Amino acid sequence: MFIINCPYCGERDQTEFSCGGEAHIERPKQPTELSDDQWAEYLFMRKNIKGIQFERWNHIHGCRKWFNVVRDTSNDKIHAVYKMGERPPLK
């Protein structure tokens, strides 16, 4: 339970948003050439970090836009918010 600062709408309650999970997982450029191991890595394996995590959120009950959030999963504190396509801060 926390407040997210949507880069388009400003500060809103977390319940207005939907979490899209870990950010910066790139869709394979050559899907036909991927091995089963590489598919498993892309589809299922997650960092699931206790600490600073980069993740995607969608303002589903607001502007419906996707953006990225840097959040500490050990205390739910948000350290940064940045738009899709922008360079992640403090990486």
Add this chain to the structure above:
Amino acid sequence: MKNKYSIFSLIKNAFSGHENWKRAWRDPEPQKEYDAIIIGGGGHGLATAYYLAKKHKMTNIAVVEKGWIGGGNTGRNTTIIRSNYLWDASAGLYDHALKIWEGLSQELNYNVMFSQRGVMNLAHNLQDVRDLKRRTHANRLNGIDAVWLNTEEVKKFCPIINTSPHIRYPVLGGTLQRRAGTARHDAVAWGYARGADEMGVDIIQNCEVKGIKRNGDTVEGIETTKGFIKTKKIGVVAAGHSSVIANMAGIRLPLESKPLQALVSEPVKPIIDTVVMSNAVHAYVSQSDKGELVIGAGTDSYVSYTQKGSHNIVEETLRAILELYPIFSRMKMLRQWGGIVDICPDASPIISKTQVKGLYFNCGWGTGGFKATPGSGDLFAHTIANDEPHKLNAAFNLNRFVSGDLVDEHGAAAVAH
């Protein structure tokens, strides 16, 4: 058994004011080396140690726990036990556990207060009816008791449910597993701890794992807050923190850790003598022996290790409970808490070897691990001792995420995630 609990020991200790009970397990300092180390002193970890010692004669082993035993999800769940899962692999796994539950208090000489009061799963729409009927048929083909109840039979079995057709999600029927029920969660951890300790297992509390030492593809030991401990076999049973341990060992897991909440009400006289679960509106409720209503809420939708959970999740659950049980409208809630559950993409657990020799993981139980505690420990002990899975947990290997042979139990998991 040195200090066998019985009516005689109870009477004897009553005469001395219950001040001379011996402690149920030791509090040892870690040795330099063990044949195997279990990381995580919850129900599953302690059960693993117990069966390693009992069935596989591995007594030079230790359980390391960063807090106190049973203080994680073992002490935070809603204590529901059932085995009405859809697929053959899951039916085998969960019913194996249920069969052990049925004799567990006797085996451990410790009352785990296993109560087969039945678990009812409600259907609120046509698809629920189809899915639950299908699950009933699948269960019976696997030898698991399950019956379909129509609305009147649901009302008869649990009279306080509002079966009016005019509520937002009317009760269209439900399934009932009579062998299912509840148990006392702390007693499970304590019973297994006492049994394992008696066979020589060291249970080391307040000992946090800080690193896993590997030599190439083999494990060498663990770094802890109480120093380095050497071992050839490590069984990780760390629930919500499995990914944290996996990171230390340099392997990847398909898990996401999320807070799952539960709450209890003030204690009242007996009002509900069974467990009622409703997947569609997300409300499940039973009554503890102390008289509190035990209510399970949902998971948060994002990864978090905070052991709290969001208020809106509790609000949604209570809204559903009030519609189904108008009689509870003036109940006061007493306590609320959260546990971190490790959720697999297919809502089934992982009891498996890894690509690292001597490193085993028992994780991914998600929102429903408590019911499997004895079976999980038994099968994980088998996997560690023989370096091969038992046939009942062969399907729950880590490699299924590569082969695609998933065990999709989202329907039977009962908590939507």
